[in-house]
Structure formats: C-alpha cells, structure tokens
Amino acid sequence: MRTFCTSGPVDKKTCYYVERPDIMEEALDHIENWRYFTVSAPRQSGKTTLLRDIVEKIKDKYLTIFISFESYEDKDKEDFLETLVMDINRSNKKIYGKKMELIIPQKIDKIRNLIEELNEKSGKEIVLMIDEFEKLDEKIMNEFLHVIRSMYHDKEIYGLRSVVLISVSYLSGILEDNASPFNIAEHMEVPYFTKEQVYDLLSQHERETGQIFDEKVKELIWHNAAGQPGLTNGLAYDLVAKKAKGEKIITEKHFEKTLYDYLRVYIDKNISNIINKAKKEKELIMKILFEPEKIEFNIYDENIQYLYLNGVIDNCDGKCCVKVPLYYKALYTRFRPKVNGEKSEMKTLNESVKTYLRKDGSLDLNKLLERYIKYIKNRGAIMFKGRNYYEGVYQYNLDQFLSLYVEAAEGKVYPETQIGGGRIDLLINLNNKEYLIEIKSNIDEDQYEKSKKQLVEYLKRSGSKEGWLVVYSNTIEDFKQEIEEINGVKINVWFIKTNFESPSKVN
Template identity: 75%
Template sequence: MRRFCTSGPVDKKTCYYVERPDIMKEALDHIENWRYFTVSAPRQAGKTTLLKDIVEKIKDKYITIFLSFEDYKNIKTEEEFIKIFYEEIIDELKRYNYTVKEVLNNIREIKKIFEKIYEKTGKEVVLMIDEFEKLNNEEIMNTFLHVIRKTYHKKQIYKLRSVILISVGYLSGILEDNASPFNIAEHLEVPYFTKEQVYDLLSQHETETGQIFDEKVKELIWHNAAGQPGLTNGLAYDLVMKKAKGEKIITEKHFEKTLYDYMRVYIDKNISNIINKAKKEKKLTMKILFEPNNIEFNIYDENIKFLYINGVIDNCEGICCVKVPLYYKALYARFKPQTNGERNKMLKFEEDLNKYIDENKNLKLNELLKRYTEYIKSRGAVMFKGRNYYEGVYQYNLDQFLSAYIELLGGKVYPETQIGGGRIDLMVMYNRKEYLIEIKANIIKYEYEIAKRQIKEYIKRKGLKEGWLIIYSNTIKDFEYITEGENGIKLHIWFIKTNFESPSKAK
C-alpha cells in the first residue's frame, strides 16, 4: 500500500504521486531541442521528484547523469572539484553497467567525458545538477560555467544534449554574471499543485484504502497548504496516520486537531525554513504581513527577491503577499506585536461568560464586541496612542481579545482564512457556526464602501446571512455601532476609536 510522502524525492511505487504533464512536456521539448536551461522552486515543492521523473522518461534514449552539488559547499580547490565531480559521474554510469576512464587535469577537460560516453554507447548525455547554488567557490563556478558555455557552442560535437541546473531560486544573477549559455527565458519554475492535483492526490488514498476525506476536509487541505506539495502531503499524512487512523471518514474535527498541532506542537521543516528565512528580512516581512496591499512586488529588489526565491512570499497581482495560509499563520504568530500580558486586562475575573451565548447555543458576537469597546476605552491609550499602527496590528489585538473569550467557551478564532478567491481577516468558529470579520484601519469613505462590498461577497460565498466589519479610526470622536441590510444579508459595522490621551495619563 502506498502512502503520503512527506520528504522527497517521491518514489511512485511507495508514494501517492501527482503527474504534471504541462511542465513535463516543456522540459522534454527543451531536451529534444538541445536546450540548456534552469529549473527552480522552493524546497519541498517537488522539483527533484519532477527531475527524477524526467530521468525515467528519457533514460532509454539518452544517458542521464543526475548529480547534486549539495556537498560541494566546502570545496576549496579545482583538483578537489574534479575528483568529486568525476567520481559522481562514474557512480551514475554504473546504472548503465559501464564506465569511462579519463585523466582530467583541470575542469576544462571534463567535456572529454561526454565524448567518451558517446563513443561507448552511441547515446548523447543529459546532465542534471541539483542544488547548483551550493557550489559557492566563485572561481571554480566561473570556470565550470565557461566550460559549459564552450560545450554549448559545440554541443553536437561533444554530444552533451542538454544541461539542466536546478536550484531553490533563480540562478539568473549567477549565470548572467558568468556569460553562460543559460538564457533566462529558458527557465522552468515548478509550481505548487493545483486544486485538481491536490484532490487527485487525496483520491488516490481513497481508492486504495477505502478511507474517505470529507469534502470540507479536502477544501481545508487545499486552502491551508495552497497546493504546496510538502505541506499538502504532510497534512494528509497526519490525518490518515494519526488523527483518523482506522476510521472510515476523515472529518473536519480531525482536521482541526491536525491544524492545531501544525501551529502549536509540531516542528515542521517547511514552516521552520520559512520562519528562518523571514527572520533575515524581518522588517520587510512585517510590512508585508501587517501592511497588506502596500508593498509592490519587484523581483529586482534584493530583499523581495530573497523572500520570493525562498518561498516566503509570492507575487499576488503585483503586490507582495504570503500566499500559503499555513505560512501566513506561522509568520503572523512569530512576528505579531507583543502585548505584554494584555489577556489579564481583557478578561474580568468575575465575568460570567455564559452571557455571550444565547438560548440556541449561538455566539452573541455583538455582546463580545461591546465588551471589546469597553476594553479599548480603558486600555486604548496604552495600546494605540503614539504608535503608527497598521491594519494587521489592530487585527492581532482583536484576534487576541476574541480568542481569550471564545477559546474558553470551546470555540476557535482563525486569522486570514481562505474564502473562495480571497481571505477574511478573522473567522470565528463556535458550535459549528462561522462568523466572518473583516478589519480596516484609517480608511476614507470610498474605501469604506469597497470594504462593505468585500465582506458582503465573503458572506455570500460562505452561504451565511450576516457578517461583521470593524473600522479602526484615529479621526472619529467616539465608538459607534450600526447595521445595514441588503438582499437578505445583515452587516454589523463597529467603529473603533484609536485616538486617546497619552499613555502616561491612562490608568
């Protein structure tokens, strides 16, 4: 029986596997046309698995040599490079049950190996090098790339059909600086899974085991991992092997437990890598997280490029964003502003929380927001005064307040939850009912009208009848609550004042 693989490359015999016909065809076309090209994708995106699959498809027609420069980072001399490079080629040729014997005096002579292989086999060579960026000796890299360049111009003589360099990010800077034959237009970027591919992956498990993913769970896996292969397989593996092992149907309750563990308990290698990379650009990461729609995407900005090639951010219609919700939630938790024990100020010791639940076990969210305004009136001078806060900080403050109450009542608050093609700022889940909250800060009337249309659209997509819009403003004189109704949808709008006296005068 196959399983969900959480580390690659994927073995089709033991793991569920997603075919990628479009990018496979493009890669094979490049090889057939004697193209030398690059392939990039963040870690755990499936690039090595894809290349291994390419090897399988062309192994009968060409001699495929698949190397990795992962252990080349400490190479100091050209002699050391030649020795390791040549030994790895010999190991690869063992798959074809033959070898070559050449004396290489320098890197420039490695092209002789490909001639010898053709003389023995009558087959051209396709050379693939994974983790290419790990070769960090600039002099050796320069020499190697110039050899490849000269080989490229005489590729039909040396019988080197194609060279493919694979990395976690774009190699354009390295390659252009070295006048290489790798045209940046000849570049394959391995995308995340599409929704159809995620569902295909899950259906393979259903077919082979009879264990079924509830449709809602499939949607949650797709939205939370956004098709990132490592995360998609990781979530599915945790569900089938831990949370719902032995059960016929994997439910939303199982997924909630998996999501909790990913956010609070597990040390996931994908998420840890994203956080570590984001820490190196902390200031920019915080702007992208807490000043949404304000940072334009520009691949020539080195800071943005660093976050992009390492999978932290994406280009969302020209704006920098964190497209993978699990990454967003992890980064949100890691970089959120500290509130220094505010929970004790939010909750009243003598308070009866049952007053926030009606006789039908529904959450009385407006009563909670009324309590929130009382908290802000008493603590706003400390929390908001004199600080150039952006929307995300207000979102976190409300998130923390609602979580303090709702988690005690047995519910959950989820930040940045995917809804159709967009995201709602906060989604409260209580007694299997959803409450949608959109948050805006210091907006003008035109933006206010857009915000109302936006939250109404989210309400429609979820099939609900009401939603909440919270407006933080440093210009209004007092707090206000109003409602609006249209086409069977009720909108609760709360205006939260943020301009207070200085903290020194606040109690």
C-alpha cells in the same frame, strides 16, 4: 502498502504520487528541442521527484546523468573535477547498472573532453541534470558555465543535447545578467499542486486503504497547504498515521488536532525553514504580514527577491503576500506584535461566554463587540497611544479578544482564511456557523467604500448573509456602529477609536 511521503524524493513504489503532465511536457519539450534550462522551486516542492521521473522517461533514448552538487560547496578545482567524474559514474551505475572508464579532466575547460568521451562511449546524446547547483563555489561555477556555454554553440558536435540546472531558487547573477556565461538558458518553475492534484493524492489513500477523508478535511488540507507538496503530504500523513489511525473516517476534529500540532508542537522542516528565512528580513516580513496589500512586489528589490526565492512570499496581483496559509499562520504567530498581558483585562474572572450566546447557540457578535469597545476604552491609552502600529496589531488584538470567548464556547477564530479566491481577516466558526470579519485601519472614504464592497463579495462567496467590518481610526472622535444593507447582505460596521490621552493622564 503505500503511504504519504514526508521526505523526498518520492519513491512511487512506497509513496502516493501525483502526475504533473503540464510541467512534465514542458521539460520534455525543452530536452527534445536541444534547450538548456534551469528549474527552481523551494525545498519540499517536488522538483527532484519531478526530475527523476523525467530521467525514467528519457533514459533509454539519451544518456541521462543526474548528479547533485549538494556536497560541493568547499571543493577546490581539483577536488571538484575528481568528484564530478565519480558522481557521473555513480549516476551511470544507478540508472544503467554499469560504470564507464573515464579520464578525470585536469582543468575545468577540459570538461568538454569528458562530454565527448561520454558521447562516444555511450553512442547517445547526453542530458546532464545537476541538482543543488547553487552549492557550487562561485568562481568554479563561473568557469564551469563558460565551458557549458561554449559547448552550447556546438552542442550537436559534442552530443550535449540538454543541460538542466536545478536549484531552490533562481540562480542569481546567471539568469538576470546579460553578460552571464549562461544567459542562453530557459527557466522553468515547479509549481505547487493544484486542488485537483491534492484531491488525487488523497483519493489514492482512500482507494488503497478504505479510510475516507471527510470532504471538509480535503478542503482544509488544500486550503492550509495551498498545494505545497511537502506540507500537503505532511498533513495527510499526520492524520492517517497519528490523529485518525485505525478509524474509518478522518474528520474535521482530527484535522484541528493536526493543525494545532503543526503550529505549536511539531518542529516541521518546511515551517522552520520559512521562519528562519523570514527572520533575516524581519522588518519587511512584518510589513507584509501586518500591512497587507501595501508592499509592491518587485523581484529586483533584493530583500523581496530573497523572501520570494526562498518560498516565504509570493506575488499576489502585484503585491507581496504569504500565499500558503499555514506559513502565514506560523509567521503570524512568530512575528505578531507584542500585546500580551491583556487577557485578564479582556475577559475577567466572573465573565462567561454565555452572556454572548443566543438561545439557539449562535453568537451575538455585536454584543461581544460592545464588550470589546468597553475593553478598548479602558485600555486604549495604554495599548495604542503613541505607537505606530501595523494594521495587523489591531487584528491580533481583536483576534486575541474574540478567541478568549469563542474558544470558551468550543469554537475557533481563524486569521486570514481563504474565501473563494480571497482572504478574510478573521473567521469565527462556532456551532457550525461562520462569522466573517474584515479589519481596516486609518483608511480614507474611498478605501472605506472599497472595503465594504470587498466584504460583500466575501459574504456572497461564502453564502453568508451578514458580515462585520471593524475600522480602527486615529482621526474619529468617538466609537460608533453603523448597519448597512448592500446587495441583500447585512454589513455591521464598527468604528474603533485609537487616539487617546497619554497613559499618564488616564485614571
């Protein structure tokens, strides 16, 4: 019986597998047209699995060599050349079941002789695929690429039909520099799964085992992993092997437990890698997380490029963003501003959430926001005075406050939740009802009008008739609430004052 693969590459015999026809067609087209190209994607994105699938499709037509430079990092030239030949023969044995007697080149330039020898002995044109190419020593890499480039101009003579270099990111200095020895290359990125591909993956399990994913769970897997192959498989595996093992239907309750463990209990390799990379650009990632839509995406900015190439951030309509919600939640938790120690002020010992619940179990959110304002009036001088906070600080403060009450009623508060192509800042789910909250800080009149329109759009997409806009401002004189009807939906606007007397003047 097959299962969800949590460590690649994927073996089709033992793991569920998603066909990726578009990217496969692009790669095969490059090879058929004698193109040399690079393939990039963050780790656990399925690039090695894809390339191995390509090997299976072309190995009878071409001499296909698939090797990895993962262990080449500290090799000198002599060791590099010897290991290269050994790895080529290992590839031949794995793919074709036999080795060749090959002469080890004495110089990197003599690699051209090795390629000629392979071509002559096999009688086939060669497709050379090299995984983890970025691990190669920079000087050796440069010489190696000069040789490949020189053969490219006589590729039919050498029989070197295609060279495919595979890495976790763009090969900096190779693709971008016009003087590069390898500026002949095309570039191909391996995208995450589409929603249809995620559902296809889950349906394979359903067909083979009879265990069913609730439709809401499928949506949650798609939303939280955003199609990232490693995360998608990881979430699904945890659900079927741990949270819902032996049960007929995998429910939303099962998923909530899996999500909790991913964010607070497990040391997931994908999330750990993202956090470690983000730590190296802490100031920038703080701005991207907590000043949303304000950091312009520019691939030539080295700091932005570093986060992008390592799969931490993405380009969202020209702005830097964290596209994978599970990554966002992990980074949000790890880098959120330190405003802890406030819980006892937010919800006192004698307060009950029942005060803010109506008879039908729905949340009286306006009444709860009145309680929030009472808290801010009492603690605002300590919380906000003299601090140049990112917008996310306010979001986290409100998130922390609401969670104390909502979770007491067995509900959930979700930050940055996908709503039909956009993201709402906070979403409350309580007793099967959703409450959408958009948060802004220190905006002008034009931005204020735009924010209301944005919230209306989110409400329409979700089918809700009422939403909340919370505006933090250091220029208003007092707290206030306004209610508007816009295009058939109700907008509750709460203005939160953040300019207070210094803490020393507060009783």
